[in-house]
């Protein structure tokens with residue numbers, strides 16, 4: 001057992017999470033009891049600095065805890081990532097004193113902030129977003145549509161990326177904090193949950209389309225950071241997402257190892273068949289390498305957020321490896337893996353999203369290649385032409 005206290009706490013909780021994981025999936029239910037336990041154990045908002053009530057945990061602490069939780073319950077691991085990285089990470093790094101004092105207690109009480117970037121017409125090309133905020137006196141009016149928002153309808157805090165329009169001028173993309181808690185009577189007018197997606201995996205997590213129609217956001221809720229800053233906070237979220245994939249793969253590897261020794265065919269444990277041993281060796285090697293890359297990326301965050309290229313590389317490798325490992329684990333279980341008596345079919349569905357959400361494998365490859373080649377990746381529709389004109393060199397077209 002490791003010595004990291006967050007990892008140990010997470011491991012203890014995960015034992016209780018495992019038997020309930022299928023229930024959230026089957027009923028498309030948000031795992032509130034698990035959230036309560038993670039809150040009680042001090043894992044929600046553990047990265048929040050001490051002066052705001054958190055524990056000042058590091059990115060590596062989160063990674064160690066998330067792997068443990070993801071082995072048992074992918075859904076809970078996603079909540080843990082978003083309660084420590086992504087939106088709350090950006091707010092604690094770039095927010096005003098008042099914003100930090102406002103947001104920290106909400107997360108420490110069990111909220112998982114939603115990060116709202118993607119739009120129907122702006123996915124990988126995030127800077128093509130058309131959601132706007134227009135200044136009107138001492139507040140902003142928010143208009144637009146975001147989709148695939150994790151936790152939409154459940155989260156109380158939202159970090160919304162929108163195009164700032166001031167004096168009729170486009171001032172670039174900024175981040176705005178929106179609080180919504182209908183049970184406590186906080187229900188911003190013009191905020192609509194249009195629908196919830198029916199997803200392949202992670203079925204207990206709402207993935208929602210949100211529409212904003214003249215939603216009022218106080219000026220005090222504008223985060224003082226540009227798009228580049230906000231995206232550097234997102235590097236932590238990427239490491240978190242890769243770690244969830246790692247955890248699912250590590251869990252699947254454990255299941256496969258057990259079954260190889262348990263199941264007998266042709267009068268012997270199937271572990272004796274070399275074809276399966278080699279499969280297991282590849283799974284084990286992939287999981288180990290993914291873990292090392294994620295730890296390296298998380299340790300690069302000592303001065304803030306993880307390095308962009310290390311985060312992209314680690315998430316890319318971990319997500320693709322995890323899909324392969326879980327697929328192979330399911331194969332080792334034969335028909336049993338395809339049914340719901342074992343968790344493999346759920347893990348297989350859960351893990352599939354990690355080469356899509358939070359930067360697709362293709363976009364991450366482009367980033368890694370661009371870093372290697374010392375060239376920039378275009379961020380806008382006209383970016384290829386602009387960068388080519390500036391330097392004559394751009395990433396793959």
Ligand SMILES: Cc1cc2nc3c(=O)[nH]c(=O)nc-3n(C[C@H](O)[C@H](O)[C@H](O)COP(=O)(O)OP(=O)(O)OC[C@H]3O[C@@H](n4cnc5c(N)ncnc54)[C@H](O)[C@@H]3O)c2cc1C
Nearest residue numbers: 115116117118123124148149150353356357358359360362
């Ligand atoms: C489960 C889930 C949860 C999510 N949660 C959130 C969330 O909480 N908040 C949020 O803002 N977003 C969220 N997303 C959205 C996610 O970030 C986007 O799906 C992702 O950025 C890709 O955008 P897209 O789906 O529109 O695909 P597109 O950008 O339309 O891409 C389509 C295909 O083209 C490829 N492609 C695109 N551009 C390039 C390029 N330059 N080079 C090579 N290939 C390219 C892609 O890799 C992909 O294969 C979530 C998505 C999922 C699946």
